[in-house]
Amino acid sequence: MLKKISLRMRLTLLSAMVMAGAAVILTCVFLFGADRIFVRNLPQEFIGSSEITLSGAAAEDMELASVTFTIKEAGNRFNLWGTAGLILVLILGTAAAWLVAGRALQPLEELSDTIEEISGNDLSHRVEIRDRQDEIGRLARSFNLMMDKVSASFERQKRFSASAAHELKTPLATIAVNLDVLALEEAPPAARLEKVLKVIRTNNERMIRLVDDLFRLTSENGSIVNEEVSLEELLAESAEELSRPIQEKHLTVSIGSMPGLKLTGSRVMLSRAVGNLFENAVKYNRDYGTISISARKEAGKIIMRMADTGIGIPKEEISRIFEPFYRVDKSRSRAMGGSGLGLPLVKDILEKHGGNITVKSTPDESTVFILEFPENNFQEYVVDTE
Ligand SMILES: Nc1ncnc2c1ncn2[C@@H]1O[C@H](COP(=O)(O)OP(=O)(O)O)[C@@H](O)[C@H]1O
Ligand SMILES: [Mg+2]
Structure with missing residues (x-):
């Protein structure tokens, strides 16, 4: 299942998960901290009540006759802002991770495009490296090195086949020419026949030797x-x-x-x-x-x-x-x-x-x-x- 998802998507999901974890922990710490530092430090009678009226000594300090505020409401608002902030951070973070992953994987896309362009007969394509020293640069360099080896081996094989064909063609052509000349005469003399036979035999033996050597040189069975x-x-x-x-x-x-x-x-x-x-x-x-x-x-x-x-x-x-x-x-x-x-x-x-x-x-x-x-x-x- 995971293998079907693109690398970019996987990186984004992974970053989003890490971010979500970090953001949730951070938010919890905040909310917990706010609760501990502000709410629990309030005088006992403030906690639990939804509406508090300050009076007496407290009222004198604050120059207000009476201040009414709702701790519960303030707490709720704080929770709401905290959660909204968490979701916002997650959305923005995931979008940023998607963009960054795309950028980081761009050279890999280029590498894939180049590889797709390489056909069986043209092995001259190479990946552009542009002085990259990172892992992608290394991958591209290894790929180019492998292509050099493959193309050299391909060229060797081509030369080998061309030479083998040429070596086989020479005795075959000699036999053909001798037979053509022989066919021109209606009743060739015995000496002529013998000469042509000898040419055919020599060239035939040559081809057998050649094919035998070729076979031994290329065969892996045994x-x-x-x-x-x-x-x-x-x-x-x-x-x-x-x-x-x-x-x-x-x-x-x-x-x-x-x-x-x-x-x-x-x-x-x-x-x-x-x-x-x-x-x-x-x-x-x-x-x-x-x-x-x-x-x-x-x-x-x-x-x-x-x-x-x-x-x-x-x-x-x-x-x-x-x-x-x-x-x-x-x-x-x-x-x-x-x-x-x-x-x-x-x-x-x-x-x-x-x-x-x-x-x-x-x-x-x-x-x-x-x-x-x-x-x-x-x-x-x-x-x-x-
Ligand atoms: N002892 C030798 N002295 C001089 N040249 C040699 C000797 N052995 C091989 N060579 C050279 O190496 C080439 C390759 O040898 P080889 O593979 O046996 O092919 P071939 O004998 O069929 O020509 C020969 O064509 C020849 O030019
Ligand atoms: Mg030899």
Whole structure:
């Protein structure tokens, strides 16, 4: 019931109640005081009678032969004035409280209007603060701060969707163009058919990889996985998978000994994280370059270091390489089958395992990724089940 009444009305009622209480107490004190001080101090014979005639000694003092006055009437009049004053104070006070509450709540009304103006597509509105230092100013500031965060996140999501659509469009367009060209010929030769088939297969695989990465990066569903995973084994598997490009680029890979170093979490996801980093170290390396991987325990952490002698990353780009779809050289990455989701995925996996990743790089010389995992990390890790 109380919640249905406006805040302004509630404040007014509250003030009116307080005022009424105070006024009633004050009036009672007055009436009681008047009774005690004036009426009870009168000679005994005056009290209770409605009409008194002064005579004798009293009459001489007052230079009046006889004074007649009615105590009861005077008392009644006093009571009447007191009650009228009380009602007047209440009416005026309530009106003043209504006005003051309205003024005090005006900024809240403005805040509500601004919030109502904000639509799903335009998050640029902000509340005017005008140097207010009170609670309303604080509320408005918090609201504006929240809007900044919401709008930044909205922009990120928009960019993410646009990039995802663009990344999917490229292979689809390539397939469409190849099919159109093929359709122009009545009986295309087998070699041509084979070439188009290869293009379709490559682009299809690319899209599957992309959708798979997108799905993993955005999905929150999962079940708890808590496996013990040997880091050495993960690295050996990745090296095996990448053996072909390693050979083609004549790279030297050295994996330092790391006996008994175990991570806890999802084997599939940890293998994907280590594999993505390893793949980058191969992809962005120079011919006849090296990749050195080492790991050690230190202060309750397992620290892995993966260094390559590749093209490096310019200083100003380092902070952005963990953003989805960000690539220093887009055409180069795409030519190598990359979509810019590798590092965001690595970061996400590490964070879910309680770890973190940092990078140091010198352009045209080397790049070092440093991964930190908590030792004996028996936290619950949620991995996609679909
Ligand atoms: N080891 C590395 N050496 C140089 N540049 C790298 C390395 N790893 C990542 N990068 C840069 O970071 C970008 C993002 O990496 P990633 O998210 O794995 O995307 P992708 O490999 O699909 O391009 C890469 O495009 C590349 O420009
Ligand atoms: Mg990559």
